[in-house]
Amino acid sequence: MLALWRTRQRSAGDRMADHWNAAMSLMEQLLKLHRVDGQLRGLRTRLDAAQRQVTAQDRSIGALRVQRQELEGQRKQAQARTVNLEVEAKAMEERVERLRSDLNASQTQKQYAAILSEVNGLKNKRTEVDEKALAEMERTEKLATEIANLDEALAEREKVRQIAEKELAEREAEISERLAELQRERDVAASVIPEQAIALFNRMADRYEGEAMAQIEEIDRRSRDYSCSACNMQIPFESVSRLTSSSAEVVQCGVCQRILYLQEEVRGALAKK
Numbered sequence: 258m259l260a261l262w263r264t265r266q267r268s269a270g271d272r273m274a275d276h277w278n279a280a281m282s283l284m285e286q287l288l289k290l291h292r293v294d295g296q297l298r299g300l301r302t303r304l305d306a307a308q309r310q311v312t313a314q315d316r317s318i319g320a321l322r323v324q325r326q327e328l329e330g331q332r333k334q335a336q337a338r339t340v341n342l343e344v345e346a347k348a349m350e351e352r353v354e355r356l357r358s359d360l361n362a363s364q365t366q367k368q369y370a371a372i373l374s375e376v377n378g379l380k381n382k383r384t385e386v387d388e389k390a391l392a393e394m395e396r397t398e399k400l401a402t403e404i405a406n407l408d409e410a411l412a413e414r415e416k417v418r419q420i421a422e423k424e425l426a427e428r429e430a431e432i433s434e435r436l437a438e439l440q441r442e443r444d445v446a447a448s449v450i451p452e453q454a455i456a457l458f459n460r461m462a463d464r465y466e467g468e469a470m471a472q473i474e475e476i477d478r479r480s481r482d483y484s485c486s487a488c489n490m491q492i493p494f495e496s497v498s499r500l501t502s503s504s505a506e507v508v509q510c511g512v513c514q515r516i517l518y519l520q521e522e523v524r525g526a527l528a529k530k
């Protein structure tokens with residue numbers, strides 16, 4: 258019911274706006290567009306901020322996943338090296354076992370000494386291999402801890418992302434109606450403005466993030482001193498008088514190129530002259 262009432266109100270408002278549009282000068286039409294465009298941009302900015310939150314979370318989740326993949330690769334390699342070293346150690350142990358029985362069966366002093374020397378050599382190598390295996394095992398464990406920490410960080414990020422996504426959806430739902438309404442208003446405001454002026458307005462609005470228009474500041478009427486309120490540069494009086502004498506002309510700041518407008522009070526005072 259309320260929605261219907263609002264629709265009726267709006268269409269009555271639209272009719273009034275149409276009537277008003279017909280009587281408006283190009284400057285007034287552009288100012289109206291400027292105002293609606295500003296509201297629209299403001300509303301979108303709120304959405305953009307929420308969207309940026311989601312994107313930022315996505316980015317850090319992506320980075321954490323890449324990091325996790327790298328660590329997982331390193332962990333698997335360290336694990337494989339541990340297994341290889343263990344196989345090597347086992348082979349040595351078996352060899353030592355065999356040499357021990359050879360030692361018992363040895364016939365000569367020379368033979369005994371040779372076998373004993375090999376056994377001792379193997380024992381030293383075995384110690385080395387065991388140390389390497391231990392180091393690889395420690396490395397594997399350390400990597401596993403790092404991966405577990407990353408998983409925790411990932412879970413935390415996912416939670417933050419979910420919250421950000423929920424907030425974005427809420428904001429979208431909240432303002433979608435108003436956004437569509439403003440978009441319609443903007444379309445209506447733009448529809449009465451000549452194509453060239455609209456193109457210029459859109460270009461300036463994009464360049465200056467919605468600041469397509471700038472008010473002419475009257476510094477001193479007597480010495481005809483005027484400036485652009487956006488870039489503060491001086492505006493030749495010729496530009497000012499073009500605005501007061503013609504209601505269908507677009508005048509731009511010579512420096513920042515924004516579309517200029519005059520305060521009604523200043524315009525009126527100058528027109529009287």
Ligand SMILES: [Zn+2]
Pocket residue numbers: 471485486487488489490510511512513514515
């Ligand atoms: Zn300027």
